[in-house]
Amino acid sequence: MVKSGKSPRIRPDVKEAAARHVHKLFMQAGSSDLVRVLKKEAFKQVYRQMIHEPDLFLPRTFPDDIEPWSGEKVAGPGEFLSGSLVLPTLPQVQIQLQEILDDPESSMEDLVEIINNEPKLSAAVLRLANSGLYQLDGKVETPAKAVEILGFEKAGSLALGTVSLSLFKRQNNPVLDLKKFWKHSIACGVVAQEIAILAKLGDPERFFAGGLMHDLGLHVIFESDQGLALELYKLAHSDGYNLYKAEQELLGFNHASLGGYILNKWKFPRQLIAAAWGHHNPRKVKTDPDAMVTHVADFIAQALGYDLGISPVIGFIDRTAWEKLGITGEQVIELLPEIRRLIDDIFQILED
Numbered sequence: 001m002v003k004s005g006k007s008p009r010i011r012p013d014v015k016e017a018a019a020r021h022v023h024k025l026f027m028q029a030g031s032s033d034l035v036r037v038l039k040k041e042a043f044k045q046v047y048r049q050m051i052h053e054p055d056l057f058l059p060r061t062f063p064d065d066i067e068p069w070s071g072e073k074v075a076g077p078g079e080f081l082s083g084s085l086v087l088p089t090l091p092q093v094q095i096q097l098q099e100i101l102d103d104p105e106s107s108m109e110d111l112v113e114i115i116n117n118e119p120k121l122s123a124a125v126l127r128l129a130n131s132g133l134y135q136l137d138g139k140v141e142t143p144a145k146a147v148e149i150l151g152f153e154k155a156g157s158l159a160l161g162t163v164s165l166s167l168f169k170r171q172n173n174p175v176l177d178l179k180k181f182w183k184h185s186i187a188c189g190v191v192a193q194e195i196a197i198l199a200k201l202g203d204p205e206r207f208f209a210g211g212l213m214h215d216l217g218l219h220v221i222f223e224s225d226q227g228l229a230l231e232l233y234k235l236a237h238s239d240g241y242n243l244y245k246a247e248q249e250l251l252g253f254n255h256a257s258l259g260g261y262i263l264n265k266w267k268f269p270r271q272l273i274a275a276a277w278g279h280h281n282p283r284k285v286k287t288d289p290d291a292m293v294t295h296v297a298d299f300i301a302q303a304l305g306y307d308l309g310i311s312p313v314i315g316f317i318d319r320t321a322w323e324k325l326g327i328t329g330e331q332v333i334e335l336l337p338e339i340r341r342l343i344d345d346i347f348q349i350l351e352d
């Protein structure tokens, strides 16, 4: 017997609105066991939010002084970047990190020295090492210890990912909510790492860094011109569109190829370039492990509510990519409490 007052009464009007919202969210997703379990999870979350935070579902408004975009399609990322757009320069510490990660002669001491010289970086590395991401809770007291316990590769990727995220400045952008962008990037990194562990791909920390950086190109596009950002937002709300398709239509290329292009210019590790460049590429997501994991993690992150707030539709998940990982939707669902906790912890650490 249900005890009155214990189980909340279902509100049919909200239930119907939540079902409509989730139907739209997944309308281009295709079918797989992952989509089935994520839909259920998304419905529970949307229903809860519609009850407790209904403002989240109000139509967005934009300042009316945004200049309309007057650009047109270009041949590709190279031409887009050759205009007036100024890319952020890489911080010196990032260049040093990449150099030692690329150099087979580098030692643990070289890595510790770079981390120690940057107080913000050493604080972030310590807090991340103890965050539960590596199951080392509370054991790491100095950057040297972090590098010793995690090893050169893991600690190096962690440091590189941390510094990279600082490239995404959080000044106000009227269309792209930068807090949402950070959360989406972190969520994609955490989910990518967790599914890489489940799929026994080895070297899971590189998938974390890949997830953190995968939408770099999207950030660059939305920061480049407010009028363009608004056009993309509007088109991404039209029937049959998602953000990726809207970019393709307005610009002639998409944020994935732009992100890969930039990371390549910045001489990032090959796997991080593949994660960004390939995460929407139909061939790469089936064949390249970094593109595959990032593609799936990006989808899961959005389904769980860590979306960018730009399009009401998530887009497509490649069934072959998902099946090749050899894990089940239920395995992902079991990890959700841990995934959500890690995302919140890491967001707090990196936000400081």
Ligand SMILES: [Fe+2]
Pocket (backbone or CB within 6 Å): 214, 215, 255, 256, 279, 280, 298
């Ligand atoms: Fe993307």
